[in-house]
Amino acid sequence: MSPLLEVEELRRSFSGGRTLFGPRKPDVRAVDGVSFTLGRGETLGLVGETGSGKSTLGRLVLRLIEPSAGRVRFEGEDVTAASSSGLRAMRPRMQMVFQDPYGSLDPRMTAAEIIAEPMTAHGVRRAEAMRRAADMLGRVGLSPAMAARYPNEFSGGQRQRIGIARAIALDPALVVLDEPVSALDVSVQAQILNLLADIQARSGVSFLFIAHDLAVVRHVSDRVAVMYLGRVVEMAPRDALYGAPRHPYTVSLLSAVPRPDPAKERAKARIRPIGEIGSAAALPSGCRFHPRCPRARLVAARGVDAVQAAGTRLPRACVEQDPQLSPAGGGAHLAACHFPDEA
Ligand SMILES: Nc1ncnc2c1ncn2[C@@H]1O[C@H](COP(=O)(O)OP(=O)(O)OP(=O)(O)O)[C@@H](O)[C@H]1O
Ligand code: SF4
Ligand SMILES: [Mg+2]
Structure with a gap:
């Protein structure tokens, strides 16, 4: 059916x-x-x-x-x-x-x-x-x-x-x-x-x-889709999305949910996205999350092919190629990120 x-x-x-x-x-x-x-x-x-x-x-x-x-x-x-x-x-x-x-x-x-x-x-x-x-x-x-x-x-x-x-x-x-x-x-x-x-x-x-x-x-x-500037950037069964998010935007959204544990409270401060949500009228090249992405900065620091963008060094793929929603993490879990396994 x-x-x-x-x-x-x-x-x-x-x-x-x-x-x-x-x-x-x-x-x-x-x-x-x-x-x-x-x-x-x-x-x-x-x-x-x-x-x-x-x-x-x-x-x-x-x-x-x-x-x-x-x-x-x-x-x-x-x-x-x-x-x-x-x-x-x-x-x-x-x-x-x-x-x-x-x-x-x-x-x-x-x-x-x-x-x-x-x-x-x-x-x-x-x-x-x-x-x-x-x-x-x-x-x-x-x-x-x-x-x-x-x-x-x-x-x-x-x-x-x-x-x-x-x-x-x-x-x-x-x-x-x-x-x-x-x-x-x-x-x-x-x-x-x-x-x-x-x-x-x-x-x-x-x-x-x-x-x-x-x-x-x-x-x-039952399932959750996460939207960022006009796109679904992650979609997965509920427990997979909350338990093991694959897109750094989802990770940052989840880390902003208040937690009772002070240690986790401090940890969350490190994975906030950088700056404010951009505008759907002026979309960045490549991955539209790249100007705010903490993961891209970490990956670039580990020595992948990188370019200068958004005032820092970022992976060339993030700046030049628009990531499509693709299988990540097994099952029906989908994420639009060039580095979905870096969580
Ligand atoms: N009728 C309209 N004319 C011009 N721009 C619009 C119109 N409706 C929505 N937009 C623009 O489209 C984008 C998406 O708006 P939308 O209302 O769908 O967002 P949203 O995710 O529902 O936000 P919110 O959480 O504030 O309700 C925004 O940039 C908004 O300004
Ligand atoms: S593709 Fe690059 S910029 Fe986009 S979310 Fe993944 S790591 Fe971040
Ligand atoms: Mg709305």
Whole structure:
């Protein structure tokens, strides 16, 4: 059986616009050649710093925005080539939950109307949709008696439950969750994550779970993909990625997760990436991580063919050749690094 979702070499650039009197700014390559698959009932976590292209990728997968290139197949059908009526027919099966539970719900609609809306849009009669919406409130741990309340009468966590109820009302096969718990308190986060796990166990829905919090992603994911400046630089089953990361960017992200042990706390300071994340509008040559890569500096110091770049000596391969996502460390573990075994 083919995977639920197949993403091939997906790309999306945004026009850089113009400066007031100067030349046109370069385009932003927000998603720059991303491929992955997602199985039925599987959760793929997608992590990366702000601006790495996670939300753009999530929207491209559902074709809420148009790709510049590449292809998405969902349940065997070509999403990228679908006509508007074809896409409309697929919509109930692929849904999205947004980060901001305050901004993403229409304040003029009641909870039941918000949940019922996608059902009526796909032909369910209003009375039936409203009845099912009250049911859905129960399924996400709210009282059906809250059906007539407006979003401002709910807490952040309750609003996110309404957003989830709306997304799952039509029994989708795929839900893209874009930072669904980032705006919530830690205790509320745990409740929402448990709710999502429960929904998945009952329905077999697949999740593309976007977050910048590695602890949250670890909790929910079967596999994890790490994004850096528009690319997936590492992808692996959860335990392999957290236990033995192969890409130095992943190593640095993991070392930034607070640890209780002071010795490990000191060790982590040494493997931070150098400087700030660059811009997707001015990508470095070769490996896009090379200006920040601590491993490249170590490898160069050991005497491989090196060149002067980013104010230091770096391996020529890192500066001149763009590393592709390739097997590293066995099994389904992939990393885009010329020196994946240097961990
Ligand atoms: N509509 C747009 N127009 C122009 N540039 C955009 C647009 N949407 C995103 N970008 C740019 O594309 C890049 C990726 O943005 P995106 O929102 O996908 O990142 P992200 O990983 O989701 O970040 P965050 O963690 O902050 O949500 C950024 O440089 C961003 O400024
Ligand atoms: S290819 Fe070179 S610069 Fe890129 S991550 Fe690997 S070691 Fe670092
Ligand atoms: Mg985002």
